[in-house]
Amino acid sequence: YWNYGDDDHPDIELVCKDINGYDWKTKKQIQSFGDLQDDGSTTAGCWIYTGFYPENENLAKRRDNTNEGMSNFLNWSFAWPANRRILYNRASADLNGKAWSKERVGIEWNAQEGKWTGYDIPDFVATKGPDDPTFNDPFIMMAGGKGAIYAASKLNEGPFPEHYEPYENPISNAFSSVQLNPAVQFGEEEMNAKGEADKYPIVATTYRLSEHWQSGAMTRNVPWLAELVNHMFIEISEELAKEKGIKEKDKVIVATARGEIEAYAMITKRFKPYKLKEKTVHHIGMPWHFGYKGIATGATANRLTPHIGCANSTIPEYKAFLCDVRRV
Structure with missing residues (x-):
């Protein structure tokens, strides 16, 4: 399926719509990567870009430089995924959903509205509140939802990270007695x-x-x-x-x-x-x-x-x- 125009120069808007993705049944554009299904009913060129081209609006063309707060310009172009500007922003709030720093409020749990609100798109289920057993698992791309300081089985020289210098270097390693990664x-x-x-x-x-x-x-x-x-x-x-x-x-x-x-x-x-x-x-x-x-x-x-x-x-x-x- 390669319907990007009738001449030798593809219509970039049609390409963008295809990258965003759509529902085969309704023929409508997908609104977010959460709408993608594993049954063949949806398609997208790249999951992290789903949502940048909803129905008849290329959000990547937006040029509103209004600061929504915390230097997040949510209406300037589109940031993948989901127009989110800070990944794992749920971790900027404490276990009750309140910002760790009152001077730097990113997103917070709003009990009255029953959702996360603030200056960014929540990198967390927007309606998941303190009564949810996984409320304390902000790292949604990590197994178990928790942050990690080491990878138990995924680093050839691990599990804890170490600083090594490049193969060629004018000085010695200031952080380790081993100059070069022994597993390179x-x-x-x-x-x-x-x-x-x-x-x-x-x-x-x-x-x-x-x-x-x-x-x-x-x-x-x-x-x-x-x-x-x-x-x-x-x-x-x-x-x-x-x-x-x-x-x-x-x-x-x-x-x-x-x-x-x-x-x-x-x-x-x-x-x-x-x-x-x-x-x-x-x-x-x-x-x-x-x-x-x-x-x-x-x-x-x-x-x-x-x-x-x-x-x-x-x-x-x-x-x-x-x-x-x-x-x-």
Whole structure:
């Protein structure tokens, strides 16, 4: 079922309605994810977005910036799920349903109205009061409704969380005698040569750009995005630029133990050197959207990064590694 218009350009409103979901029997839009059924009578593109497009109104287009209280702008666009702005907001109230802090009232139990009221959409059954045996179970996405400080059987290095430093680091772990998570998962051996701080003293991180928000394989082939940001660059502090003799738009080489790339320098006040254990440590950043194909091509940032996966999710450790920078 792919009814999004009759021409080559899909009607985005029809796409949005499909993502919101509808009832097959009534053909009406679903009002919330609580309306979704497991018998095939309802459909939705993504459960957390159900409710953002009720009958003939795209709530994501709202632009009312009225502060409803506690800096919750409930009529500005739509926040998933259910337009809720603070997850688990039931936990901001005590066991009687009253706010822990009178200066920061989020939601409270209103006995007269028989429901939760306040400045946000309750992340709890709105009519569940103190006489309900599960009234004290605010964490609705957790088994048993209670918060947790550890996962009994779900962490490979658990059960209690521990702080470990990245694979490459200019300083020692201040919180543990173990520097690196002993349960990390290593990828390709040739991409995991380890750089030491005496040769690669600068901390680097990769990030997204708003102009190329998703994968570069997609955004590099979109002309207007390629025009907005068309060159691979690194973002460096004024202090590091002065130390290295680098000027704005200079071509530079970024080197790690795994390889080198060429990029343009963008000098910015956003990045600052750190003082870590009486040691000055510089920090640079770079986008990961560029590659060798597309309208806007450039060096691949992940040519520099170690291929190490989180012990539990295997998400790569691309956000922190050591490098050095020099002018071309």
